[in-house]
Amino acid sequence: MESEEVIAFLNTLLKAERAGAKVIAQFMLAYPEQSNTWNKLREMQRDEARNCSILIALLHHAGGVPSHETGDFLGKALAIQNAQERLQFLNRGQSWVARKIPEWIPKIKDMEIRKSLKEMEISHLANIKECDDLIVSGGAT
Numbered sequence: 001m002e003s004e005e006v007i008a009f010l011n012t013l014l015k016a017e018r019a020g021a022k023v024i025a026q027f028m029l030a031y032p033e034q035s036n037t038w039n040k041l042r043e044m045q046r047d048e049a050r051n052c053s054i055l056i057a058l059l060h061h062a063g064g065v066p067s068h069e070t071g072d073f074l075g076k077a078l079a080i081q082n083a084q085e086r087l088q089f090l091n092r093g094q095s096w097v098a099r100k101i102p103e104w105i106p107k108i109k110d111m112e113i114r115k116s117l118k119e120m121e122i123s124h125l126a127n128i129k130e131c132d133d134l135i136v137s138g139g140a141t
Contacts, residue, residue, distance in 0.1 A: 010055055014066055023093075024090065028041045047123045077089050084135060
């Protein structure tokens with residue numbers, strides 16, 4: 001069983017991932033379905049949703065109870081009207097997760113949790129690059 005501190009961190013990530021999945025789903029509505037930008041956002045949204053499922057499983061595995069809350073990121077992101085600024089804000093959220101995971105991995109005893117978090121970090125780094133590409137292209141469809 002992991003410490004309460006680790007369980008709290010996993011719940012913080014879960015709330016952030018849940019917010020990210022909801023934010024991206026809303027951002028997708030601004031682009032024509034199946035456009036390049038829509039497809040890239042859809043892949044990012046699937047990653048966020050998959051990470052929620054993984055984090056719920058990890059929390060159970062660690063002896064924790066998954067939160068049902070959504071992070072503050074959701075409200076802040078949805079308040080942004082400009083598409084470019086939305087993508088930049090999304091990337092800041094992705095970057096936050098990608099920074100926090102390596103800070104926490106050394107504190108985690110369970111190798112399954114460590115492995116899963118490392119995979120999440122890698123997916124976030126890839127999504128940051130994809131989002132950077134969308135920002136550079138102006139979110140072109």
